[in-house]
Amino acid sequence: MEYKEIMDSLKAGEYKPVYFLHGAEAYFMDSIADYIERHLLEESQKAFNQTVLYGRDLPSAQPLIDAARRYPMMAERQLIILREAQELKDLATLSKYVEQPMDSTVLVILHKHKRLDLRSGLAKALKKSPKVVLFESKKLYDNQIAGWIEQEVRRRGLLILPEAAELMAEYLGTDLSRIAGELEKLALNLPKGKTIDQAAIERYVGISREYNPFELQKALARGEREKVWRIVEYFRANPRTAPMQLVVASLYGFYSKLLKFLALRQMSERDLLQALGLRSTYFLREYREAARRYGRRDVERAIALLQEYDLKSKGVGFNSSAPGAQGELLRELVWKLLFVRHLV
Template sequence: MSYQKILNDVKKKQFAPVYFLHGEESYFIDLIADTIEEHALAEHERAFNQTILYGKEADHLQVVDAARRFPMMAERQLVVIKEAKEMKTLKELLTYVEKPSPTTVLVICHKHKKYNFNSKFGKAVKAKGEVFEAKPLYDNQVPDWIADYLRSKQLKAGPAASELLAEYLGSDLSKVVNELDKLALNIPTGSEVTQQLIEQHIGISKDYNVFEFQKALGERDVLKANRMVQYFIANPKKNPIQVIIGSLYNYYSKIYLFHSVARSSEPEILATMGLRSSFFLREYRSAARHYPLSKAQEVIHILREFDLKSKGVGYNATGKPEGELLKEMTWRILHV
């Protein structure tokens, strides 16, 4: 079941007796658990009917004892196990899960790791409760997710703004949401999220960011690329070289991929490259003219080399400052 379907059911007060929330993306687990907490009980009912336990400290006997109690002056009670990954006797909840209390909602939050449901306990959870795996988004899914999230806040974000936010905020959704909420608080409902607003409220420069840097390299704009390198060197915390290399690796990998499908139809090219619209394809078409297949491949090798150098790996360790590595890498990319 999708997290959105679970949220919709919870808001309608349609609760499962047991929720097992597991997986690597903690944002979705927190979102579902918080929504259940908000809707399972009224505020005045929580003092007597809400129990929060932590896996490091609790055992199955405490959980069962709490879950078997009757609610006090309320329709139901709520028991939440946080950090369930650390609970050594988690599987001992089997007897409870096989016959859960009809007046208790038990929420098990198993963050940062996918749970194996092959055990008797796992099979009982799937049979009696609601299981949700919180999978991290792929990088190419983040821009659309950002646009949808902003839409839920009654804000509009075009492809360029969504890509810029995704490029700099990354795929850690807790961090992404924190910045988007800050943005939503500071601009009027119904606004278009522009690069200027992003720069003003999140601190991403509309002129000096990885998104613009890769475009400058793609167009072989030597002056602009070198100007941006100087800015990155002056602001190393905002622009670490590993982030820049990762972004450029994705960019040139797509240029390389474009050459293999260049004669295909536009829909086929978009699907193969994982692009959302022809808006982005135009940029790759242009960059592919400046970087034929062999040169795109050479740039990818350069990026791998400097990724190792930046991490001080093996014979690639140079001891050079990041700024010097960035200058040298940029020069070599522009002169392949």
């Protein structure tokens, strides 16, 4: 089952005896488990019918199985949550319980940070049983984050400008739990139906709408030297707002897509959007502007520079830990990017 399908069934009050949640992305697993924990039982029922266990604390799976085979007390069901299931040494022995789970127990198993071996006996038992939800929680790709932000914003009764979603994605990365926390701030402070723009993000999330990697990328694409240097000097004075490696990663993504754009520019807009992983023609404007300034060799040099300075920022051939070193490194990199056409 997919995440949305699982959440829809839970909201409809449909619970299965076993939920086995595994994979690299903790956010979706936590969301499912938290919803069940909040809604399955009344508060008065939780003292005797809700148990949270941790894989690292259990000597074996037997205490978990024994707890799951208990009957609830003065309630229709009991809830057992096993966290850190990947730490339970004999997890495979759960296969016998999975084959015949108790209908009066809802057992939620969180197997985080890695997927279950789907060739194992346990996985086969989980897939075979109609009483089990087996869900693999996969990490989103970088180019999926802004779209996910838009979906989550709509779910909270708000709207968001595409460039504002991109700004959040660029700055907050792929940590969905962190992003969700920032979206909650916005939802608490903005009225239903409001459209989130860069000003709202600056006010409630703390990301500057003027001084961020996204704006630096646009200024470089347009050759706006004064703006480029204002942003760089802001980053140097406020290094925590835009660490060197965050800036390099952002620019690397931009120049990599620009190189692809130069090779595919004759395509239709629709095909270009798909090839570049963009969600709107709004973002194609930047690549068209940059393509008027940079040729293929310029972009290839820029990518090579970013790779070189990424290593330097990590201390390879450069003392990156010296006071102010990262800021000077950034200034040097951006100067070369601005004048990349003149580099030999």
